[in-house]
Amino acid sequence: MPETIEPYGLLGGLLLLALALRTLVVLVVRSRLSARQKEYRAYLRTETWKRLRRAAVERDGRRCRLCNASGALQVHHRYYPEVFGTETIDALTTLCGACHEAVAHRDRHLLGWLTVLGRFR
Numbered sequence: 001m002p003e004t005i006e007p008y009g010l011l012g013g014l015l016l017l018a019l020a021l022r023t024l025v026v027l028v029v030r031s032r033l034s035a036r037q038k039e040y041r042a043y044l045r046t047e048t049w050k051r052l053r054r055a056a057v058e059r060d061g062r063r064c065r066l067c068n069a070s071g072a073l074q075v076h077h078r079y080y081p082e083v084f085g086t087e088t089i090d091a092l093t094t095l096c097g098a099c100h101e102a103v104a105h106r107d108r109h110l111l112g113w114l115t116v117l118g119r120f121r
């Protein structure tokens with residue numbers, strides 16, 4: 001009986017299979033994320049969002065909730081609804097561009113304390 005050549009062996013084969021499965025999972029997750037991002041971008045063009053956004057800016061006195069700046073205001077989602085357009089104004093807060101940038105790379109712990117201290121909602 002001729003000797004078979006097994007370049008990878010069982011362990012190597014399992015490792016390759018695991019790598020292939022991992023790649024598949026990454027691809028599926030990425031495509032789902034980008035679908036959600038597309039949905040979000042479309043939502044930002046709706047009247048529902050524009051009305052909610054205006055209401056949040058008015059509620060917050062047309063100022064950044066963190067630094068009190070009045071220019072270049074943006075409205076931040078504190079949390080995202082499962083279905084865009086079903087969130088209430090409580091999910092939103094008004095921020096200036098600089099604070100929004102900081103919050104986007106946010107430290108949830110710090111924001112939690114700012115909320116407790118009434119500096120952020």
Ligand SMILES: [Zn+2]
Nearest residue numbers: 064067096099
């Ligand atoms: Zn600010």
